[in-house]
Amino acid sequence: xxxxxxxxMPKLGLTMTEGVLASWLVKPGEQVREGQTIFVVETxxxxxxxxxxxxxxxxxxxxxxxxxxxxxxxVARWTSAGAGLPPTTGRGAVxxxxxxxxxxxxxxxxxxxxxxxxxxxxxxxxxxxIARTHGVDLRTLTGTGPRGRIKAADVEATIVASAAKxxxxxxxxxxxxxxSGRVGPGRSRPLSGFQKTMARRLTExxxxxxxxxxxxxxxxxxxxxxxxxxxxxxxxxxxxxxHFILIAVGRALRxxxxxxxxxxDDGVLELGTTDVGLAVDTPRGLLAPxxxxxxxxxxxxxxxxxxSVIERARSGALLPDDFHGGAITVSNVGMHGAAxxxxxxxxxxxxxxxxxxxxxxxxxxxxxxxxLREELGLVLSCDHRVTNGVSAARxxxxxxxxxxxxxxxxxxxx
Amino acid sequence: xxxxxxxxxxxxxxxxAMAEDxxxxxxxxxxxxxxxxxxxxxxxxDRFGPDRIFDTPISEAAIxxxxxxxxxxxxxPVIEIMFMDFITLTMDALVNQxxxxxxxxxxxxxxxxVLRTPHGAGLGAGPQHSQCLEAWLAHVPGLxxxxxxxxxxxxxxxxxxxxxxxxxxxxxxKALYGMKAEVADELPVLPIGKAAILRRGKEVTLxxxxxxxxxxxxxxxxxxxxxxxxxxxDLRSLQPWDEATVLESLSSTHRLVVVHEAVEAFGPGAEIxxxxxxxxxxxxxxxxxxxxAPFMPVPFSKALEGRYLPDAAKVVAAVRRTLA
Numbered sequence: 001x002x003x004x005x006x007x008x009m010p011k012l013g014l015t016m017t018e019g020v021l022a023s024w025l026v027k028p029g030e031q032v033r034e035g036q037t038i039f040v041v042e043t044x045x046x047x048x049x050x051x052x053x054x055x056x057x058x059x060x061x062x063x064x065x066x067x068x069x070x071x072x073x074x075v076a077r078w079t080s081a082g083a084g085l086p087p088t089t090g091r092g093a094v095x096x097x098x099x100x101x102x103x104x105x106x107x108x109x110x111x112x113x114x115x116x117x118x119x120x121x122x123x124x125x126x127x128x129x130i131a132r133t134h135g136v137d138l139r140t141l142t143g144t145g146p147r148g149r150i151k152a153a154d155v156e157a158t159i160v161a162s163a164a165k166x167x168x169x170x171x172x173x174x175x176x177x178x179x180s181g182r183v184g185p186g187r188s189r190p191l192s193g194f195q196k197t198m199a200r201r202l203t204e205x206x207x208x209x210x211x212x213x214x215x216x217x218x219x220x221x222x223x224x225x226x227x228x229x230x231x232x233x234x235x236x237x238x239x240x241x242x243h244f245i246l247i248a249v250g251r252a253l254r255x256x257x258x259x260x261x262x263x264x265d266d267g268v269l270e271l272g273t274t275d276v277g278l279a280v281d282t283p284r285g286l287l288a289p290x291x292x293x294x295x296x297x298x299x300x301x302x303x304x305x306x307x308s309v310i311e312r313a314r315s316g317a318l319l320p321d322d323f324h325g326g327a328i329t330v331s332n333v334g335m336h337g338a339a340x341x342x343x344x345x346x347x348x349x350x351x352x353x354x355x356x357x358x359x360x361x362x363x364x365x366x367x368x369x370x371x372l373r374e375e376l377g378l379v380l381s382c383d384h385r386v387t388n389g390v391s392a393a394r395x396x397x398x399x400x401x402x403x404x405x406x407x408x409x410x411x412x413x414x
Numbered sequence: 415x416x417x418x419x420x421x422x423x424x425x426x427x428x429x430x431a432m433a434e435d436x437x438x439x440x441x442x443x444x445x446x447x448x449x450x451x452x453x454x455x456x457x458x459x460d461r462f463g464p465d466r467i468f469d470t471p472i473s474e475a476a477i478x479x480x481x482x483x484x485x486x487x488x489x490x491p492v493i494e495i496m497f498m499d500f501i502t503l504t505m506d507a508l509v510n511q512x513x514x515x516x517x518x519x520x521x522x523x524x525x526x527x528v529l530r531t532p533h534g535a536g537l538g539a540g541p542q543h544s545q546c547l548e549a550w551l552a553h554v555p556g557l558x559x560x561x562x563x564x565x566x567x568x569x570x571x572x573x574x575x576x577x578x579x580x581x582x583x584x585x586x587x588k589a590l591y592g593m594k595a596e597v598a599d600e601l602p603v604l605p606i607g608k609a610a611i612l613r614r615g616k617e618v619t620l621x622x623x624x625x626x627x628x629x630x631x632x633x634x635x636x637x638x639x640x641x642x643x644x645x646x647x648d649l650r651s652l653q654p655w656d657e658a659t660v661l662e663s664l665s666s667t668h669r670l671v672v673v674h675e676a677v678e679a680f681g682p683g684a685e686i687x688x689x690x691x692x693x694x695x696x697x698x699x700x701x702x703x704x705x706x707a708p709f710m711p712v713p714f715s716k717a718l719e720g721r722y723l724p725d726a727a728k729v730v731a732a733v734r735r736t737l738a
Contacts, residue, residue, distance in 0.1 A: 126668050126699040145700070146738050152668065152699045 005059070006074040007038065012048050012320060017135045018070045019043045020193045021063045030058045032078075039075065042284070043193065047316035056080025068193045071135040123150035130155045160208075161265055163201065163347055194285050205347040209263075210384040213342060214392045216400050217375040220244075220358055223406040224374055230299075237303040241376075242278070242332045245355055247302050247409050248402035249330055250274045250294025252395055259395050260327045262350045263385045277329030277346060278306060280313040287313045288346050290326040299410055327351060327386075334358065340377040350383040351392075353399070376403065416599060421591040423565035423601070424454045424530070427572035428492065432462050435490060438576060440467040442477055442494035451496050452532065452591055478504035478529065482511045482581075485527040490576055497543045498533035498585060501551070512581040513556030527582075528575045534587035534625055534675055535719055541711035544719075546676035548585050552653040552685070558582040559653040560606055563590070563627040566597045567650055570604030578606060587625035587675070609656035611663070615645035618733050619663040621686060622673040623649040626724060630673050633729035644733060652682055660686065661694050668699035669736045673729055678706030700736035705729050 009019050022042040026032055037049040038058070059077040063069055121138045123131070127150045131138050136155055143150035191199070223244055231238050253260050253274040260271045274295025277288045289309045294302060312318050329346045332355040341354030356377035362370040378399065382392045402409055418426070432438045440446075440455055446469045449456030458467045470477050474495055481491040495501055501508075512525040535544035552559045558580060562568040568586065575582035612627065613634050620630040627648045634644040645663050649655050664670050670690055672683035683704040690702060705724045713719050 124699045125695045126697055129696040 005077045005079065007076040007078055009041065009069050009071050009073045009075055010048075010050055011071045011135055012041065012043055012046075016043050016071055017133060017197075018068050018193050020068050021065060021075055022047060023065050024061055025049075026058045026061075028058055028060050032056055032058060042316075046318045046320065046322075052078075052080070054080045070133070121150065122147055124152065126152045127155045130159075134159050160204075163204070192284075198285065201347045202344055206344050209345050209347075209350075211345060211381050212384050212389065212392070214380045214382070214389065214396050215340070216378050216380075216396050218378055218400040218403040219363075219373050220376045220403055220406075221372075221374045223403055224358070226406045226410075237300055237307070239299060239303045241334065241358075242330065242355075243299065243303045243306055244403060244406060244409060245330055245332065245353070245399070246276055246278065246291060246294055246306060247297065247299055248399045249276050249328060249353060250297065250302070251402055251409070252398035253328070254295030255398060256391075256395055259351070259387065259391065261386050262327050262348065263383055268386050271325065271327055273325060275326035277326045277349065277352075278309065279329055279331035280310050282314050282316075284316065287318065288329050288331075289313050289318050289322040290324065292325075328353065330355065334376070340379055342379045343381055345381055345383055350386040351395075352381045354379040354381065415596050417594050417596050418565050419591070420562075420565045420568050420586070420593045420595075421452060421454055423569040423597070424572055424586070425456060425458075426601070427569045427576075428455060428458060429461065431490075431492070431573060431576040432458065432466060435576075437488065438466070438490045438492065439484065440492045440494075441470050441480070443470060443472055443496050445469060445494050450494060452588065454494065454530070474500045474503035475507065478507035479511075481527045481529070482507050482515075482525055485512070485525040485581075486515065486523060490526050490528075492528040492530060492576060495529060495531040497539075498531045498547050499542050499545045501529075501531060501547055504529070505550075508551070508557065508581065508583075509554050513554050515556075516580060517556060524579045525581045526579050528572070528578075528584060529581070530572070530584045530586065532586045532588035532591070534589050535707075535712045535723060536589045538714065538716050538719060539712075540714040544712040546585075546674070546707070548583070548652055549676055549680065549682050549685075551583050552655075552682060556581070557653060558606055558651070559585065560651045561585040561587075561624040562650060563624055563648050564593065565595045566601060567604060567610070567648070569597070569601045571606065571650060573603040574606050577603070582606065585624065590625050604650065607651045607654040607656060609650055609659040610648045611645065611659065612648050613644070613646040615643040615667065617643050617667055618669040618671060618736060619645045619647060619660065619667045620671050620673060620729065620733070621647045621649060621660055621663075623652060623682075624675070626673045626675050629724055629726050629729055632726040633733065636726055636730055637733060642733065642737065655682075655686070657689060657693070660690065661697075664690055664694045665697045668697055669733075670694075670698070670702045671705060671729065671732045671736060672702065673705040673724055673732075675724060676706055677709055678704050679709045681706050700738070703732040703736045705732045 020042040022040040024039050025037050032038060032052045033055050034053065035051045037051050039050050041048050041050055056078045059079060061076045063075040069075060122143060123138050128138065130152055136158055138150055141150050141154055141158055142148065143154050145151045227239055227241065230236065257272065258270065260273055261268050262271065275290045275292050276294045277290045280287050280289065291306050291309055297305065327349050328351040329349060330353045331341060331343050333341045334355055334357040337357050339359060340356045343352045343354040345352050358374040358376050361373055361375055363373045365371045378396065380392055380396045428440060440458065444451050445455045446459045446464060446467045455467060477493050481493045484491045495504060512527060516524045533546040533548065548559055548561060551557050558578065560571045560575060560582060562571045572584055575584050612631060615634065620634060622630045630646045634646050637644050645667055647660060647663060672686045674681055674683055676682060683706055687702040687704060705728050707722055707724065713722055
């Protein structure tokens with residue numbers, strides 16, 4: 001059981017395995033009251049303030065600011081009537097496996113996780129090691145080896161399954177930079193926990209999801225003109241091209257609900273929502289929070305909601321729930337000038353729409369005379385286990401059609 | 415490339431060592447005029463003369479004792495003990511003299527001798543002419559033990575053993591003497607203590623030495639047909655043994671099977687398994703399984719001997735057990 005004098009790194013999400021102790025808000029010797037924030041944890045997803053679960057006195061801080069420690073590691077000691085683990089602020093926090101995760105730091109050395117009911121967990125050393133580093137509680141697993149022994153493959157299957165349930169940090173073309181090939185001399189760039197997790201998850205996504213791609217261009221000349229005129233009204237929320245694209249995707253999901261599906265445990269799960277993820281470039285890295293019910297929002301309502309999500313992403317105020325759900329994410333790099341973006345699917349989802357910059361091109365009109373138009377490059381990456389080329393092409397066409405007839409997006413959502 | 419037999423590789427190594435270094439001498443039972451009981455020293459008497467290679471009485475204790483003395487006086491003796499079973503008679507010279515001299519003289523002396531000896535069953539030679547007793551020798555600090563699996567390693571390890579400043583036992587499985595293999599025209603001297611990875615695999619590591627290496631390769635081929643990818647390591651040296659290579663392999667396959675013809679109980683596999691269970695503990699995803707001979711003398715009867723010896727089927731069964 002937990003040492004009552006230990007303050008532990010909390011587990012803030014199902015797949016969280018380590019956290020960066022971003023900052024301490026207390027000093028040794030300081031008296032804290034219940035609910036007072038003790039430290040801030042930065043995970044692969046968000047920054048979270050961790051409060052004291054009872055009044056007490058901080059004895060010593062064991063982890064420096066900026067250090068990465070595994071879930072369940074002791075970060076400080078205190079004297080308190082409260083139990084060891086401070087409560088977490090994140091909704092959906094999973095207080096699992098803290099005993100297991102603590103093992104590497106305990107003086108008593110490695111041992112089997114505490115038995116549930118006097119029964120020893122049978123697991124191979126490798127399975128135990130993997131479980132420890134990923135914060136998996138072996139007691140929750142069923143082993144497939146002799147006598148129910150848990151093998152490495154059993155733990156890995158659980159990790160993959162839980163990763164599939166909650167999409168988190170994001171897939172994006174430039175994340176390939178995290179790839180580390182040890183070739184030639186050079187200076188190694190230290191990675192944050194966030195970056196390491198992203199590298200691992202994107203590698204897994206690109207290697208396990210059978211990606212295929214459908215490409216289209218959308219004529220957004222009318223859309224840009226409409227946007228200009230809408231934004232002349234200074235009282236209304238400003239609308240961006242991204243907002244139009246989000247709402248086009250949301251409406252496409254509403255009209256083609258079968259597309260809002262993801263791959264889980266050898267099957268397809270239809271989500272029945274029109275939630276859409278949005279890639280946001282933040283100082284900490286790329287995040288993909290989910291905007292809810294996009295298909296039933298008005299353009300103004302969507303613009304307000306999307307800006308609120310983006311603002312929370314940039315200020316590090318997102319909660320674990322902000323990352324759950326949604327089958328598709330929109331990633332718009334148009335403002336940075338690329339014509340097309342071919343993105344990697346965000347783990348746990350089944351599609352991602354890469355949006356490039358608008359290009360000014362001459363197109364023949366009905367009489368064959370050149371007309372200056374603005375065209376947007378769109379690439380839809382899809383999971384072939386969940387959908388196929390025909391469905392993906394049809395879905396992308398819905399988006400293109402909506403963007404080319406932007407007045408339709410101003411209509412109510414019913 | 416040329417094709418040579420295992421025995422010929424030993425003969426070439428002896429000849430090349432004697433030609434390279436005048437202090438190399440060879441003696442043992444029937445090694446000189448007869449060219450060796452198995453023919454390992456054929457032709458050497460004609461080439462190097464009876465002062466460099468000579469026959470001894472049937473007294474293994476005398477042969478080994480003389481070798482220690484000769485080695486301490488500046489020569490490099492290579493002796494042959496016709497069957498490893500009779501290593502029993504050489505033990506005082508090996509264990510109490512050869513192995514201890516460097517330590518007891520504070521590094522100011524050494525015993526650069528080589529003892530060649532065949533082990534192994536399969537020829538119906540019975541309980542006293544078939545034993546694999548290498549674990550006894552590998553247990554003694556001060557002795558080195560090598561056990562080549564093919565012509566190239568027989569040549570390379572024997573050359574290294576003769577050059578080595580300390581006593582080296584080279585154990586040769588007599589079932590391999592007739593084995594032919596393609597070898598390079600210039601055979602290299604192989605370092606003692608370095609294993610060879612004969613086959614790359616992902617799911618299980620098979621560690622063995624000597625003739626058992628071929629059993630492992632056959633098992634790996636069978637397993638491959640069933641979609642199981644096995645890595646095969648030929649230790650080549652038992653003392654010192656290449657712990658790093660085995661650990662590295664275990665770290666990628668996470669399962670280990672150790673195979674040898676010696677009796678399983680207290681055999682070389684026990685040491686390998688124990689070390690890997692220690693330094694490789696967190697890498698293990700299944701029990702370390704040993705495949706060795708049962709705890710009994712080698713039977714005379716060919717039918718019983720066939721059941722007694724490790725074979726590919728036993729290795730496959732062991733692999734399935736650790737993969738379960």
